[in-house]
Amino acid sequence: MATQETAVVDPLTQTKLTRVSRQPGMYDRFSTAMKSFRVLKDLTPEQVDSFMKSYVIYDLDWANEKQMIEVLGPDYQKKVGACLSDYYAVLNHLCAIGELEKMYVPPILDASVSVLANQILYEGLVAEELQLPPNAHVLDIGCGRGRVAAHMTEMTDAKVTGLNIDTDQLASAVAYNKLMGYSNDFIHQDMNELPLPFANEQFDGFYQVQAFSLCKDLPKLCGEVYRVLKPGSRVSLLDWASLEAYNPDDPHHQELMRAVKPIIGAVGTPTPESMVAALEGAGFRMIRHYVGGINGLQAPFLERLKSYFYTARWAMQGLTTVGLLPMHFRTLFNRMTQDSDAFIEADKSRLITTCYHWVAEKPLRNAGGLKSASPLSSEDSVKFDSSASSDNEYVHADTPASSQDSLAPMSSAKA
Numbered sequence: 001m002a003t004q005e006t007a008v009v010d011p012l013t014q015t016k017l018t019r020v021s022r023q024p025g026m027y028d029r030f031s032t033a034m035k036s037f038r039v040l041k042d043l044t045p046e047q048v049d050s051f052m053k054s055y056v057i058y059d060l061d062w063a064n065e066k067q068m069i070e071v072l073g074p075d076y077q078k079k080v081g082a083c084l085s086d087y088y089a090v091l092n093h094l095c096a097i098g099e100l101e102k103m104y105v106p107p108i109l110d111a112s113v114s115v116l117a118n119q120i121l122y123e124g125l126v127a128e129e130l131q132l133p134p135n136a137h138v139l140d141i142g143c144g145r146g147r148v149a150a151h152m153t154e155m156t157d158a159k160v161t162g163l164n165i166d167t168d169q170l171a172s173a174v175a176y177n178k179l180m181g182y183s184n185d186f187i188h189q190d191m192n193e194l195p196l197p198f199a200n201e202q203f204d205g206f207y208q209v210q211a212f213s214l215c216k217d218l219p220k221l222c223g224e225v226y227r228v229l230k231p232g233s234r235v236s237l238l239d240w241a242s243l244e245a246y247n248p249d250d251p252h253h254q255e256l257m258r259a260v261k262p263i264i265g266a267v268g269t270p271t272p273e274s275m276v277a278a279l280e281g282a283g284f285r286m287i288r289h290y291v292g293g294i295n296g297l298q299a300p301f302l303e304r305l306k307s308y309f310y311t312a313r314w315a316m317q318g319l320t321t322v323g324l325l326p327m328h329f330r331t332l333f334n335r336m337t338q339d340s341d342a343f344i345e346a347d348k349s350r351l352i353t354t355c356y357h358w359v360a361e362k363p364l365r366n367a368g369g370l371k372s373a374s375p376l377s378s379e380d381s382v383k384f385d386s387s388a389s390s391d392n393e394y395v396h397a398d399t400p401a402s403s404q405d406s407l408a409p410m411s412s413a414k415a
């Protein structure tokens, strides 16, 4: 691990950040890339086929249920879940070969440093704005390979519970957090299968990084997040959104949107306002929301990533042609790099962004009792307790735990 010091002022909130983080050095990055390279090399034809077929969901949208049923059948939600698992089980390795082991393009906070360094800065901002108490317990939905969770623990000492639909990433999250000496736990769960497997008021904070684009019902999920947070807790969200300039009746905009959704990996199309409505409807009080980063543009990073992945694609074409790599490398890299120009154009035209940032708070209990807007029934909301955690093993959320002891205050996250 290498130690890295970063300092930045968030252009919008003027929050000053100076962070010293233990981050992967050159050797760690190389070793991670090699591991993912080997996984990709050993993919079976069925896995490659499932990955390619999973893209069907990005031509659909949660908002158009009729089309979902026509294409995927009445149990479309489960089918989308299966496609998401197939997609991310491969994509996380494609991303880990490059600079995107944490699978998100961050807001540009300092254009002179790398995408990874900006992820670190962004995560510092999240740690700051969550205002966590000592020994906090934080929830991360769509937790990737648990690298953001580990960074959060490093910065705040909080224990993080990460939730993911993909067991491949969960295994990596468990191994990495164990290596770092953190007792964070990771749970196998589809965020669209509600209720969440947690007790009421279990967490002191919540963040999600570019994962709610896969959420079927934002108001319902926000209601669940509200339920599992203690009063006074904050939430921090970073996600994609279509912006005011996007005109759904403009054929060119439609074309760009069709091309962009598979690259972002988005099934839903939230707007800044729909997310605010979902949060406020659940009972949260908005603190701020804005397009993150300098000028609100991500194009400079998208161009950088495009040039990296195009070079990789070019190399794969050569290596597969001479038979040094299996042909499926070409298939995967071609698919992954498809339509990146549309993404850059949509960003530059400010039709969409993947770095919209929302910060909100669950109000403190008042004399009249806690306002709860959770759309789930009270029966649902007490169905699980918090002991569905384990020491560095991911658990299947459909195994409800029984002990009420888990509602006792959390101990330090450090193992």
Ligand SMILES: C[S@@+](CC[C@H](N)C(=O)[O-])C[C@H]1O[C@@H](n2cnc3c(N)ncnc32)[C@H](O)[C@@H]1O
Pocket: 081, 084, 088, 101, 102, 103, 104, 141, 142, 143, 144, 145, 146, 147, 148, 163, 164, 165, 166, 169, 189, 190, 191, 192, 208, 209, 210, 211, 214, 265
């Ligand atoms: C675009 S990535 C976001 C980056 C991620 N937060 C990270 O730290 O790398 C989306 C993440 O959400 C997870 N995910 C996708 N659909 C999900 C679902 N329905 N339920 C839970 N997790 C999901 C993916 O496996 C992936 O880890």
